[in-house]
Amino acid sequence: MKKLIIIMVNGFRKIKEFIVKVLANIVGFIDKLYELKVFIEIRKFFIKILSYIFILPAKWFYENVIDKTIGKIIRNKWNNASFANKRAITGYLFVSPWILGFLGLVLYPFGRIVYMSLNNVSLYQQNYTYEWVGLRNFERILFEDIDFVLEVQNFLARVVLYTPVIIALSIIIAMLLNQDIKGKGFFRMIFFLPIIILNGELLENMSNYGGMDINLSFFVIDVINTIIPELAVNLFIGLFEIIVEILWYCGVPILIFLAMLQKVDKSLYEAASIDGANSWSIFWKIVLPAIYPAVSVSIIFIVVFLANFDGNPINLLILQSKNDGSRRDGYASAMALIYGSLQIVVISLLFLLTRDRSNKKGRA
Amino acid sequence: MNRYDEFKRKIRNRIPTWKKHLIGNGNANGVLYKIAIYFLSITFAFVFIYPIFYMFMISLMSNTDLVDSTILWIPSSIYYQNYLYAVNGLNLNESYFKTVINIFLHKELIIASPYMVEVRKLIVIISIIPITVMGGGIYFKNKGKLFAVSSLIVIVILVLPKSYVDSLYVAGTVTLVTVFSSAIIGYGLARFDFKLKKLILALMLLVYVLPKTLLFISRSQLYSTLGLKGTMFALWVPSFMGQGVQATFFILIFFQFFKMMPKQIEESAYLDGANTLSIFFRIAVPMAVPAFVIALTYGFAVNWNELFLTNIYLDGNIKTIPMLLQGLQAAWGSAADYSVGGDFVNVDFTEAKAFAGTMLSIMPLVIMYGIVQRYFIESIDKSGITGE
Numbered sequence: 001m002k003k004l005i006i007i008m009v010n011g012f013r014k015i016k017e018f019i020v021k022v023l024a025n026i027v028g029f030i031d032k033l034y035e036l037k038v039f040i041e042i043r044k045f046f047i048k049i050l051s052y053i054f055i056l057p058a059k060w061f062y063e064n065v066i067d068k069t070i071g072k073i074i075r076n077k078w079n080n081a082s083f084a085n086k087r088a089i090t091g092y093l094f095v096s097p098w099i100l101g102f103l104g105l106v107l108y109p110f111g112r113i114v115y116m117s118l119n120n121v122s123l124y125q126q127n128y129t130y131e132w133v134g135l136r137n138f139e140r141i142l143f144e145d146i147d148f149v150l151e152v153q154n155f156l157a158r159v160v161l162y163t164p165v166i167i168a169l170s171i172i173i174a175m176l177l178n179q180d181i182k183g184k185g186f187f188r189m190i191f192f193l194p195i196i197i198l199n200g201e202l203l204e205n206m207s208n209y210g211g212m213d214i215n216l217s218f219f220v221i222d223v224i225n226t227i228i229p230e231l232a233v234n235l236f237i238g239l240f241e242i243i244v245e246i247l248w249y250c251g252v253p254i255l256i257f258l259a260m261l262q263k264v265d266k267s268l269y270e271a272a273s274i275d276g277a278n279s280w281s282i283f284w285k286i287v288l289p290a291i292y293p294a295v296s297v298s299i300i301f302i303v304v305f306l307a308n309f310d311g312n313p314i315n316l317l318i319l320q321s322k323n324d325g326s327r328r329d330g331y332a333s334a335m336a337l338i339y340g341s342l343q344i345v346v347i348s349l350l351f352l353l354t355r356d357r358s359n360k361k362g363r364a
Numbered sequence: 365m366n367r368y369d370e371f372k373r374k375i376r377n378r379i380p381t382w383k384k385h386l387i388g389n390g391n392a393n394g395v396l397y398k399i400a401i402y403f404l405s406i407t408f409a410f411v412f413i414y415p416i417f418y419m420f421m422i423s424l425m426s427n428t429d430l431v432d433s434t435i436l437w438i439p440s441s442i443y444y445q446n447y448l449y450a451v452n453g454l455n456l457n458e459s460y461f462k463t464v465i466n467i468f469l470h471k472e473l474i475i476a477s478p479y480m481v482e483v484r485k486l487i488v489i490i491s492i493i494p495i496t497v498m499g500g501g502i503y504f505k506n507k508g509k510l511f512a513v514s515s516l517i518v519i520v521i522l523v524l525p526k527s528y529v530d531s532l533y534v535a536g537t538v539t540l541v542t543v544f545s546s547a548i549i550g551y552g553l554a555r556f557d558f559k560l561k562k563l564i565l566a567l568m569l570l571v572y573v574l575p576k577t578l579l580f581i582s583r584s585q586l587y588s589t590l591g592l593k594g595t596m597f598a599l600w601v602p603s604f605m606g607q608g609v610q611a612t613f614f615i616l617i618f619f620q621f622f623k624m625m626p627k628q629i630e631e632s633a634y635l636d637g638a639n640t641l642s643i644f645f646r647i648a649v650p651m652a653v654p655a656f657v658i659a660l661t662y663g664f665a666v667n668w669n670e671l672f673l674t675n676i677y678l679d680g681n682i683k684t685i686p687m688l689l690q691g692l693q694a695a696w697g698s699a700a701d702y703s704v705g706g707d708f709v710n711v712d713f714t715e716a717k718a719f720a721g722t723m724l725s726i727m728p729l730v731i732m733y734g735i736v737q738r739y740f741i742e743s744i745d746k747s748g749i750t751g752e
Binding site: 023026027028029030031032035084087088090091092093094095097098099100101102104105106108109110112113116128172173176179181185187188189190191192193194195196197198199200201202205206208209243244247248252255258259279300301304307308310314315318319322329332333336337339340343344347 | 397398401402404405408409411412413414415416419422506508509511512513515516545548549551552553555556557558559561564567568570571572573574575576577578579580581582583585586601602604605606607613615640661662665668669670671672676686689690715718719722725726729730732733737738740741744
């Protein structure tokens with residue numbers, strides 16, 4: 001048996017070495033090829049041709065047309081500007097993609113959405129026709145049709161129930177990962193895996209076909225039932241049914257808390273333990289205040305994540321309404337507007353509730 | 365009696381040592397503490413990994429095994445045909461090389477997506493080589509090696525299954541554009557002082573908070589009037605303008621990172637005659653490698669898993685893996701081989717097949733994560749990801 005294992009291990013090693021050798025040879029060969037004189041000549045030739053076709057005309061155009069008209073003005077202004085102004089202008093240039101994006105891809109579409117939500121939009125042969133209906137769409141969504149309100153209630157309940165559990169669990173897991181234990185890398189690898197593979201389709205498959213809930217043995221449940229009232233047990237089992245989903249949402253909050261925890265000065269722990277504090281009071285007095293600022297950040301992240309997640313039924317509902325014959329784009333945009341403003345309200349409420357107030361009071 | 369007293373005394377003397385071993389004192393943690401830590405870690409790790417394990421086990425079962433109540437975890441025999449059919453369903457059975465040949469020789473055979481989309485994809489894939497050689501030339505001296513490595517990557521891409529290549533193309537290019545623009549915007553916000561900075565940061569947070577369903581209706585209208593809809597530009601343009609998926613998160617990471625860069629380095633480079641762009645590319649970017657690793661890894665995963673926006677903006681011209689996974693059940697009739705002699709029961713679509721498809725769809729991500737996870741976790745240690 002031992003011999004067999006040794007042979008297998010050696011075989012694998014040999015295969016691995018062989019593959020590495022082959023790859024190294026290939027890389028080396030192409031490497032040499034690249035440095036051959038002929039190749040360099042070909043490259044130079046290509047660059048020359050490219051420069052004749054593209055760069056030279058552009059250069060001529062720049063030197064003779066642009067430089068003499070706009071370039072002159074810009075150069076004069078640039079040379080006369082102060083250092084701080086120059087820095088500010090460069091800063092604006094760096095941020096300009098975002099500013100353009102904000103104007104063109106957020107502000108303008110937002111205006112359109114507001115306009116569309118007040119209209120009945122219909123698409124006929126690539127042409128949109130608008131029919132002014134005022135607040136009728138909002139009325140329909142909020143008071144006549146039941147599906148959106150119901151989904152929003154579910155979403156709010158989910159946010160209110162999930163967020164504290166996610167925060168608590170991710171603090172616990174971040175604390176665990178911050179301990180000095182063997183196989184730290186392995187545990188970290190597992191805890192960060194959901195960040196990478198989590199997607200709506202996967203979660204839907206799993207909640208449809210099982211795998212998201214951990215099956216408790218009926219025997220164990222019966223035994224617990226005889227001791228504790230059934231309602232409490234059901235709550236407990238209910239937690240087990242969504243525990244995997246909740247834990248899988250924890251990925252990025254764990255990451256944020258872990259980064260926070262690693263910033264805490266180690267000498268603080270030592271000083272506290274010399275003064276006679278145990279781990280429990282160290283957690284409440286040192287660790288928690290240190291990582292508290294990350295709580296509101298994580299809450300924002302979680303709520304945004306839950307709202308944008310592909311498995312979120314509201315997103316699906318809005319998409320379906322857009323294609324629904326009796327609703328169309330106007331109705332869907334009104335829905336999206338309500339949903340967006342609701343989310344801003346929820347997030348700002350949660351943020352104000354959990355905000356770190358210690359700075360404002362001033363530590364006396 | 366004397367011996368009993370001696371025994372009692374011995375035990376009493378030892379109690380502090382035992383206590384120290386069990387509970388621990390100020391310097392070292394005791395055995396109980398360690399047991400608790402390991403127990404908790406292993407439990408959490410088990411719960412994290414449980415769905416994947418469950419999925420893998422179910423995906424190896426035949427339908428008769430699924431119905432059998434005596435079989436919970438280990439299938440009676442490994443039914444690998446699930447994977448064969450799922451490979452058909454996800455269009456993984458066709459190498460991308462075949463499409464490349466079709467582009468040059470048989471135009472009429474390309475039906476799944478418009479001809480120009482395929483040509484553009486090929487151009488982007490081939491231009492990996494010059495971009496790596498030229499861009500990498502700033503950081504590495506050995507251009508020959510860069511050339512060799514990038515051409516190897518291109519060859520590997522040519523051999524991969526077509527739908528993996530499509531997904532890789534969508535997720536990879538969008539991630540690169542997003543991370544590049546986030547780095548630029550983050551640098552601009554962190555290193556320069558200008559009047560609207562605070563307003564821009566506040567607006568950025570507001571945009572981050574908005575759900576993606578809010579703007580997609582009018583954005584898709586805008587794209588179709590501009591002629592971007594149905595092409596990759598509908599994803600590239602917003603990514604470049606800092607409106608991609610999770611772009612604000614990355615901008616804030618880069619903002620935090622570039623803020624930590626000492627000012628003296630920048631000033632001395634400036635005095636030595638470097639302009640702002642070369643300071644950014646030659647000094648700031650190499651200092652922010654951990655931020656790049658985090659943004660690239662997370663961004664790639666997010667974009668690979670993105671379904672809502674790709675479904676709307678691409679018009680089905682490019683079919684990514686999540687889209688195919690969504691339609692797996694509908695496509696099952698053509699994917700599965702019902703001509704197997706009388707064995708229809710095991711061919712029908714069940715959770716085993718869905719899980720086989722899911723496993724295949726997350727496999728590239730898991731492989732990528734296996735390769736980069738060491739750097740990813742290291743980067744988390746090095747960076748303070750805490751946007752205020």
